[in-house]
Amino acid sequence: MTVFKKHVFICTSGKTCPDQGAEEVLGEFRKEISERGLKKEIRINKAGCFDQCGNGPLVVVYPETVWYAFVKTEDVKEIVEDHLLNDKPVTRLIYDERGRTT
Numbered sequence: 001m002t003v004f005k006k007h008v009f010i011c012t013s014g015k016t017c018p019d020q021g022a023e024e025v026l027g028e029f030r031k032e033i034s035e036r037g038l039k040k041e042i043r044i045n046k047a048g049c050f051d052q053c054g055n056g057p058l059v060v061v062y063p064e065t066v067w068y069a070f071v072k073t074e075d076v077k078e079i080v081e082d083h084l085l086n087d088k089p090v091t092r093l094i095y096d097e098r099g100r101t102t
């Protein structure tokens with residue numbers, strides 16, 4: 001069994017993320033990972049509420065524990081290429097306890 005290099009969780013079942021496009025973002029991540037042949041290295045999972053409702057879609061990437069807020073389908077390619085493949089988190093989308101940092 002292989003351990004995933006990156007593990008991406010997307011809130012798809014809380015109060016607000018589903019209405020903010022979470023399923024579409026999930027689908028875009030899965031499409032990108034599949035098309036690039038990365039399914040054995042990078043795992044995309046649905047998640048329940050992260051208790052950050054209203055800031056979604058929320059995405060968390062492990063092992064770095066980087067949180068992204070207000071992610072749109074058009075942001076996914078950048079997250080995949082910069083963060084998941086090149087270990088450079090997309091700073092303009094990062095979210096912490098203060099909210100989105102940019």
Ligand code: FES
Binds near residue numbers: 016017048049056058
């Ligand atoms: S609904 Fe996504 S953080 Fe609560």
